[in-house]
Amino acid sequence: MSAPNGALAEIQARKNAAAHAWQRNTEDITLIAVSKTFDTEAIRPVLDAGQRHFGENRVQEAQKKWPSLKADYDAIQLHLLGPLQSNKVKEAVALFDVIHSLDRAKLATALAAEQDKMASTASAGFPSLFIQVNTGAEPQKAGVLPQEAPAFIDTCRALGLPIIGLMCIPPVDEAPAPHFALLANLARASGVTGLSMGMSDDFEIAIAQGATHIRVGRALFGERSSATL
Numbered sequence: 001m002s003a004p005n006g007a008l009a010e011i012q013a014r015k016n017a018a019a020h021a022w023q024r025n026t027e028d029i030t031l032i033a034v035s036k037t038f039d040t041e042a043i044r045p046v047l048d049a050g051q052r053h054f055g056e057n058r059v060q061e062a063q064k065k066w067p068s069l070k071a072d073y074d075a076i077q078l079h080l081l082g083p084l085q086s087n088k089v090k091e092a093v094a095l096f097d098v099i100h101s102l103d104r105a106k107l108a109t110a111l112a113a114e115q116d117k118m119a120s121t122a123s124a125g126f127p128s129l130f131i132q133v134n135t136g137a138e139p140q141k142a143g144v145l146p147q148e149a150p151a152f153i154d155t156c157r158a159l160g161l162p163i164i165g166l167m168c169i170p171p172v173d174e175a176p177a178p179h180f181a182l183l184a185n186l187a188r189a190s191g192v193t194g195l196s197m198g199m200s201d202d203f204e205i206a207i208a209q210g211a212t213h214i215r216v217g218r219a220l221f222g223e224r225s226s227a228t229l
């Protein structure tokens with residue numbers, strides 16, 4: 001039996017309503033519960049309510065929290081949303097089912113090398129990958145520039161990487177809809193179907209623009225105390 005969770009039920013209801021309004025199937029939109037900065041005791045009630053997709057920003061934090069939770073709950077799908085350093089690739093690949101932050105050639109090369117290593121040892125599944133696009137061309141933000149995205153997608157495909165879609169984080173001070181539309185257009189042009197876009201404040205707008213993965217943190221877990229994330 002799953003124990004109801006009010007915040008989760010409310011997000012699911014809003015997701016269902018947005019999907020319905022835009023004549024989409026809500027099952028085609030994966031809700032990722034972004035649990036960064038929250039400890040396992042805050043995460044367990046959301047797992048008890050049946051949620052299985054979770055997002056984290058840091059490899060080290062996830063390594064502390066998720067092995068024990070994975071031992072207690074079946075079918076958890078863990079998503080890495082934050083920047084990934086090349087020297088953390090091995091750990092990230094071992095822990096995460098999906099990585100949303102592939103954003104540069106050096107990282108693509110490191111991921112491909114790890115994939116080749118795993119293939120030769122027949123170890124467990126390699127994560128699916130989203131390419132992060134810096135739709136606002138913000139200097140401080142990760143991601144390939146929109147005009148560089150098609151060539152980078154080709155590069156990743158040539159390396160044999162399992163690219164399933166594109167991800168973006170729009171500038172905080174701009175309307176998100178044009179950024180989501182740009183990401184959808186880039187994905188369509190390159191023949192990738194996944195769209196990781198939309199957070200607590202704008203996931204309904206992202207659903208309208210075709211999001212397949214929405215990443216919701218504060219609306220589920222409450223405000224984060226840490227100023228760093």
Ligand SMILES: *Cc1c(COP(=O)(O)O)cnc(C)c1O
Binds near residue numbers: 034081082199201218
């Ligand atoms: C923190 C974070 C989220 C969740 O943001 P909220 O505003 O808490 O919903 C989603 N995506 C990424 C990449 C994040 O870093």
